[in-house]
Amino acid sequence: MKSKITLKELAKLLNVSVSTVSKALHDSPEISPKTAERVKELAKLHNYRPNPVAVNLKKSKTGTIGVVIPNISNSFFARVLSGMEAEAQKHDQQVITYISNESLEREKQICDLLTSGMVDGVLIAVSEETQKKQAYDHLYALLDYDIPVVIYDRINLGLPADKIGVDDEKSFYEATQFFRTKGLHKVGLASAIHHVGIGQLRIKGYEQAMQDEENLHTVTSTKPVDLKSKIRNLIVSEKIEALLCTDFESAILATRVAYEENIKIPEDLKLIGYISREVAQYLTPSLSYIEQHPQELGIKAVEILNNRLDGKYKTGEFEEKIVSTTLVHLESTGF
Amino acid sequence: MKSKITLKELAKLLNVSVSTVSKALHDSPEISPKTAERVKELAKLHNYRPNPVAVNLKKSKTGTIGVVIPNISNSFFARVLSGMEAEAQKHDQQVITYISNESLEREKQICDLLTSGMVDGVLIAVSEETQKKQAYDHLYALLDYDIPVVIYDRINLGLPADKIGVDDEKSFYEATQFFRTKGLHKVGLASAIHHVGIGQLRIKGYEQAMQDEENLHTVTSTKPVDLKSKIRNLIVSEKIEALLCTDFESAILATRVAYEENIKIPEDLKLIGYISREVAQYLTPSLSYIEQHPQELGIKAVEILNNRLDGKYKTGEFEEKIVSTTLVHLESTGF
DNA sequence: CTGAAAGCGCTTACAG
DNA sequence: CTGAAAGCGCTTACAG
Structure with a gap:
């Protein structure tokens, strides 16, 4: 004692x-x-x-940064957090974690808390509900304060702030092109996140790459049952040769449908998903995926925030960085 | 502005x-x-x-609690964190997250930080390396301070602190009994975490339930290649009818081996794993698992910490709570 | 009902 | 080289 x-x-x-x-x-x-x-x-x-509290009061800062995470069970965000924590440590900053659970209401509460000066800066990925409803008032309120904000991952919302994101469009463009160079032309896309920014970008990448094909094969739905039957149609009736999935849910549904219909992966159908390594490698068959390097994204987000805090950027001008993705081949593409 | x-x-x-x-x-x-x-x-x-910093200085507290997480990619811990954050919010406390990455060195650093008074209390799950090396000095150092500590999940290390854990032993006892009441007697166990506390408890539960059987069928190894071949032996040569896996890795390896050996699950082999819902339901076939209720564990951990902070427990006496598990049947048990 | 003063634990410009 | 004083932004016992 x-x-x-x-x-x-x-x-x-x-x-x-x-x-x-x-x-x-x-x-x-x-x-x-x-x-x-x-x-x-x-x-x-x-x-x-x-006493750190006294030191901080004297120095008029808090020594902490706030991280808003939409869904911590998503191992992408868990790994982003891990990168942030590691980088923050280097700057002697503590990371305060807030979980919005993809809820607008909760996100508002959190933003309100954040404006009270609990933290020196904020890292935020905007919740799905917020995007759907396009209710950005609380975010503008946050930006209106002197507190620096870095938006990470879900960045194409037109908010005036520093940003660090993933190259969503390009990654899907390249994945689609990859199939085409292998001689596969009936390439489909399934999405359960077509209503949010990152989903739209991925779809756009696919469409870009497919522009000289006669038919697109795109199915979308936020309802699992719906999406599943649409995917089934794509695979069984349209007989697509390859399928790109923009998210975890569509990837899992595709795997399930193939299993149920006795479609062999990768022989009869090739699959690429936008899911995390943790899950990808343990599916049967393992699923080729787009690696987003979440750890790196987390590290860079904190770097940008600290550059802003150190006055390395001009006010009114915003930084925007992109972390490149990597296509990782496991069993489901067979290459 | x-x-x-x-x-x-x-x-x-x-x-x-x-x-x-x-x-x-x-x-x-x-x-x-x-x-x-x-x-x-x-x-x-x-x-x-x-200004919260000024208020805290005045009140001689920090308004924050520190959470030490061994591995945030493990969705069990991610969900524990989520429970903690929700409960902390109710107490107007901020959660500062530290990730030890199962490293003793990192855990020492974190404990050192924590003793400087950054937080009002600490919630910690001790890293694997720390347990393996039984190097608890830094934890005793932390406990020696006035700062309240609640140990969560990995609790059977004999440390004098409040604790909240999962009913590891009982859960495996019951899972084993479940198979036996269904007439299956050749029940095996595979573990990659036999060297840590929670692994030992699960194995103990299995052994208790099997004590009137002639043979145990236990295989353990920390090396995946090793463990995989041992599991193969269990399934192919010993022809066990059911297998309990103490952890994610052994569960995945078992699924893999069955797939490779063309053993049908659940027809030829029934499987129960100690893995999180997130993963369990998406494996093919989906894996029956022991639900640990991580969210609840997180909530209770914060409750205990706050009871301690509010002086509701006597000094020198420690609280120890257990969250009951639930056996959830998916495809791999066929019931 | 209002305000001056002390103090939480520190840092730092200033005086000696 | 050392110390008294002011101050970071607040709260609260005390005096008026």
Whole structure:
């Protein structure tokens, strides 16, 4: 039970002033080596640690950054968080985590909390509901404050802030092209997130790559049952040769349909999904996927935030960075 | 750009003292209704929010709790975190997240940070490496401080602290019994975490339930290749009828082996895994699993911590709670 | 009912 | 080289 010792108590024990102790511990050149040593020795003995709350008050900052995560069960975001935490550590910042659960209401509450000055900066991925309803008022309110905001992952919402995202459009363009160069032309796309920004970008990438094909084979729905039957149609009736899935749900449904219909992957159907490595490698067959490098995204998000905090960017001008994706081949593409 | 207004500025604008403003905003009965109203009006107009750092300094607390997570990609822990965040919110506490990545070194650093008074309390699941090396000094150091610690999930390490865990032993006892009541007696167990506390408890549960059987069928290894071949042996040569897996890795390997050996699940082999719902339901076939209710565990962990902070427990006596598990049947058990 | 003062634990410009 | 003072933004016991 070493209850925390303060500067004042240390000063009294040493018979010097509080200022002297503080300076000594900060290696101020004002202090004589002899005194400095005495002070440090006693500080060590008592395991003195400056009270971070007091230091922060004095320095008018909080030493923390706030991270808003839409869905922590999604291992993409879990790994983004892991990157953020690692990078924040390097800057001696603590990461305060807020989970919006893809809920607009919750996101509003969180933004409200954030404006009270709990944190020096905010990293946020906007919730699905917010995007669907295009209700961005609370975000503009947050931006209106002096608090720096970096939007990560879900970036194409037109908000005036620094951004770091994934190259969604290009990744799907390339994945589609990949199939075509392999001689497959009946390439389909399934999506359960066609209503949110990143989904739209992925679909756009696919359409770009398919523009000289006669038919697109796109199916979308937010209802699993619906989407499943549409996918079944794509596979069984339209007999597509390859399928791109924009998200976890559509990828799983496609795998399921193939299993149920006895369609062999990758022999009869090739599959690429936009899912995380954690899951991809353990599906049967394992699913070729687009690696988004979430850890790196998290690291860069914190870098951008700190650049902003350090005044390295001009006010009114916003940084926008993109992390490139990698197509990782597992069993479902057979290459 | 509404830069933050302070009590002092508010006081000046109103021509009253800082104390009056502060009291008015706290609905102190000392203040006349008229003044109170004036103050609140202006505060609202300027969107006044008390500086949380200053409030905390005054109250000698931090308003935050620290959560140490061994592996955030494990959706069990992700969901625990989600429960913690939700419950902390109710107590107006912020959650600071630290990720140890199952590393002893990192865990030491984190504990060191934590002792500096960044947080009012700590929730920790001890890293695998720490358990393997039984290096608990940094944890004792943390406990030696006045800072309350709740150990969650990985609790049977003999550390003197409040604890909240999962009923590991009982869950496997019951799962084993379940198979036996169904007439299956050649029940095996595979584990890649036999060296850590929770793994040992699960194995113990299995052994308890199997004590009147002639043979146990236990295979363990931390090396995937090794474990896989041992599992293959269990399935192919020993022809077990059912298999319990203590962890994600062994469950996946078992599914893989069955797939490769053309063993039908659940017809030829029944499988139960200790994995999270997220993954279980999407495997092919979907895997019956033991639901640990991570969210609830997270909520209770924060409740215990706050009881401790509120002095509801006696010093020297420790709380220990257990969250019951549920066996969830999906395709792999066929019931 | 209002305000001056002390204090939470620190840092730092200033005086000696 | 050392220390007294002011101040970060708040709360609250005390005096008036």
